Amino acid sequence: MKKNIYLYLFIFAALIGLYLAVSGSKMADANIKRIQSLETKVENLKDTLQQAELRILEMQYFSLENNDDALAYYEHLDLDNPTRYISDKLLETNEAKGDNPLVPYEGMQNDFKINKIKVLNHKWILADFSDGKYWGELLIRYELKDDLGADFTLMDHLLYTRSN
Structure with a gap:
């Protein structure tokens, strides 16, 4: 009987560990995609800012x-x-x-x-x-x-x- 309880506990712990590993992997993948998306947005914002700075410099030329x-x-x-x-x-x-x-x-x-x-x-x-x-x-x-x-x-x- 004691043997079965340990076996069930081991299987339950293994299932919890498997669930945590899979969900952690999915969460890491989602975070990586989010980081890549944010990096793309930052690059786009840098380009937009650089274009705005160039426009400002051009407008200030005659001043x-x-x-x-x-x-x-x-x-x-x-x-x-x-x-x-x-x-x-x-x-x-x-x-x-x-x-x-x-x-x-x-x-x-x-x-x-x-x-x-x-x-x-x-x-x-x-x-x-x-x-x-x-x-x-x-x-x-x-x-x-x-x-x-x-x-x-x-x-x-x-x-x-x-x-x-």
């Missing part, structure tokens, strides 16, 4: 911040951030009553005001303007003087038309 030759024009002025200073000076033109004086159009819904500004280098600015419904873009030449005053001259402009 004062990344143009050392253009920044050299402002070394003597003691400005921490010339782009911000120039943008602020241009936005001050919005404070005039009515349309912005640099916008050569009369606002149809409201007054035309400059919204977005891209300082390209030490001479040129791209700006977006809108009255809330209609919008356009400006190419502006500017000069930053030694007394930190700024002169803005409109070089070209366009107004988008709605096709409704």
Whole structure:
């Protein structure tokens, strides 16, 4: 009788061991597949991140911040951030009553005001303007003087038309 109990215990323990070995093997295979899937996702994300970084570098190509030759024009002025200073000076033109004086159009819904500004280098600015419904873009030449005053001259402009 004792012999049969040991035999049954041995068979039961062997079955438990076999179950654990098989389930552990399946779990290891599933984990390996999951790891491989995650590694593939990480590689895809690295590629996407690299493409985004290249796009950002390309977009920053025409900007004062990344143009050392253009920044050299402002070394003597003691400005921490010339782009911000120039943008602020241009936005001050919005404070005039009515349309912005640099916008050569009369606002149809409201007054035309400059919204977005891209300082390209030490001479040129791209700006977006809108009255809330209609919008356009400006190419502006500017000069930053030694007394930190700024002169803005409109070089070209366009107004988008709605096709409704």
